Amino acid sequence: MNLHLENWKNYVTHLECSKTGNRYPHSEVIGLSDNNAPILVKYDLASISKELTKEDLKLRGENLWRYSELLPVKNHENVVSLGENFTPLIPTPNLGKGELFIKDEGRLPTGSFKARGLCMAISMAKELNIKRVAIPTNGNAGAAMAAYAKRAGMSSYVFCPDDTPEINIREIAMQGAHTWSVNGLITDCGKIVREGVEEMNWFDVSTLKEPYRIEGKKTMGLELADQMNWKLPDVIIYPTGGGTGLIGMVKAFNELEEMGWIDSKRPRMVAVQSTGCAPIVKAYDEGNEAAEFWENAETVAAGIRVPAAVGDFLILKGIRETNGFASAVTDESIISAREIVAEKEGLLLCPEGAATYAAYLQEIQSGRISEKESVVLFNCATGLKYPMPKVNNFIDCKSKIDYSSLRA
Numbered sequence: 536m537n538l539h540l541e542n543w544k545n546y547v548t549h550l551e552c553s554k555t556g557n558r559y560p561h562s563e564v565i566g567l568s569d570n571n572a573p574i575l576v577k578y579d580l581a582s583i584s585k586e587l588t589k590e591d592l593k594l595r596g597e598n599l600w601r602y603s604e605l606l607p608v609k610n611h612e613n614v615v616s617l618g619e620n621f622t623p624l625i626p627t628p629n630l631g632k633g634e635l636f637i638k639d640e641g642r643l644p645t646g647s648f649k650a651r652g653l654c655m656a657i658s659m660a661k662e663l664n665i666k667r668v669a670i671p672t673n674g675n676a677g678a679a680m681a682a683y684a685k686r687a688g689m690s691s692y693v694f695c696p697d698d699t700p701e702i703n704i705r706e707i708a709m710q711g712a713h714t715w716s717v718n719g720l721i722t723d724c725g726k727i728v729r730e731g732v733e734e735m736n737w738f739d740v741s742t743l744k745e746p747y748r749i750e751g752k753k754t755m756g757l758e759l760a761d762q763m764n765w766k767l768p769d770v771i772i773y774p775t776g777g778g779t780g781l782i783g784m785v786k787a788f789n790e791l792e793e794m795g796w797i798d799s800k801r802p803r804m805v806a807v808q809s810t811g812c813a814p815i816v817k818a819y820d821e822g823n824e825a826a827e828f829w830e831n832a833e834t835v836a837a838g839i840r841v842p843a844a845v846g847d848f849l850i851l852k853g854i855r856e857t858n859g860f861a862s863a864v865t866d867e868s869i870i871s872a873r874e875i876v877a878e879k880e881g882l883l884l885c886p887e888g889a890a891t892y893a894a895y896l897q898e899i900q901s902g903r904i905s906e907k908e909s910v911v912l913f914n915c916a917t918g919l920k921y922p923m924p925k926v927n928n929f930i931d932c933k934s935k936i937d938y939s940s941l942r943a
């Protein structure tokens with residue numbers, strides 16, 4: 536990986552509680568703030584904008600580490616990398632009348648955008664001399680953590696609900712994590728990790744319970760701005776579970792504006808959930824600042840089956856500040872959206888990615904999104920990890936082939 540080592544410099548000033556603004560030093564191992572809220576990383580943006588130009592960036596590799604000034608790793612020797620290259624922003628003219636793109640995050644290591652967050656969290660864990668990490672997961676976060684932890688020589692413990700897609704559980708175990716399935720939801724798995732921290736001496740890498748996964752996910756926003764030549768789309772549709780990506784992108788755009796690299800116009804952030812698990816949509820619709828626990832969460836889109844999110848108030852704030860909204864789509868519409876995209880554009884999405892297209896269609900219909908707006912959909916993982924309909928076509932090569940029947 537090309538790390539432009541000659542000018543690697545760290546600009547973090549401090550860490551900050553996302554609720555109270557209380558400050559914490561950057562050099563310590565830290566989880567949630569004293570108020571049980573996620574902690575955000577703060578940078579000396581004025582100095583970065585003096586010392587870094589858009590032209591400088593162009594000379595660097597097209598990968599996540601290109602934005603090192605806006606990332607928390609102090610010593611480049613602590614970078615734990617599996618090749619976090621740019622993901623393509625693909626125009627999809629056959630999917631709608633308006634300007635529509637899919638950012639295909641399935642091309643990242645371990646096949647999902649969880650790699651962005653976990654490569655940062657594990658790199659920082661290495662920098663802070665942590666040796667054992669643990670995570671509750673619906674699949675992809677565990678796979679990414681297992682892979683990066685192995686790479687860093689750490690031991691890792693992963694807890695999945697027992698109905699997590701089988702392939703996820705297997706890939707996690709193959710990448711060397713102590714892997715357990717649990718007869719509960721991700722929140723139950725989270726409790727196992729939380730309550731075992733002391734006895735097991737592990738570091739809790741749960742969504743938003745340490746400061747650095749957001750910084751990794753933030754690169755989706757930096758990369759998107761960079762790819763679009765520092766002009767952002769009108770709307771971003773994001774499948775929202777714990778919300779790291781949405782919160783991270785909003786943070787990225789705020790930092791870029793403070794550096795003077797983009798203007799104050801923001802993409803409207805649209806959070807998509809399944810009607811089977813839509814705590815953020817409910818809170819948005821009811822005008823609440825935080826979400827309630829969603830009972831009996833169930834959806835084909837496992838990655839967004841998150842009944843309670845610690846960062847719920849940050850997701851809702853990000854949506855409202857940008858004039859976006861939250862939208863719930865049915866599992867049937869997710870499955871049908873996945874088929875349409877594969878058939879019309881040759882792109883195999885994961886169900887969560889398909890949910891963004893289902894939401895696009897639904898909200899064009901409702902009028903909350905206009906065909907005049909440019910829209911970016913996030914496909915969060917490779918479609919290959921998820922079940923597909925069985926193919927029953929069969930040819931008996933020992934007998935004469937009736938070619939006319941192949942057209943059917």
Ligand SMILES: *Cc1c(COP(=O)(O)O)cnc(C)c1O
Binds near residue numbers: 647915
């Ligand atoms: C984790 C995950 C999501 C949700 O991402 P957040 O940023 O945590 O909200 C969506 N889809 C897939 C496939 C995921 O793995």
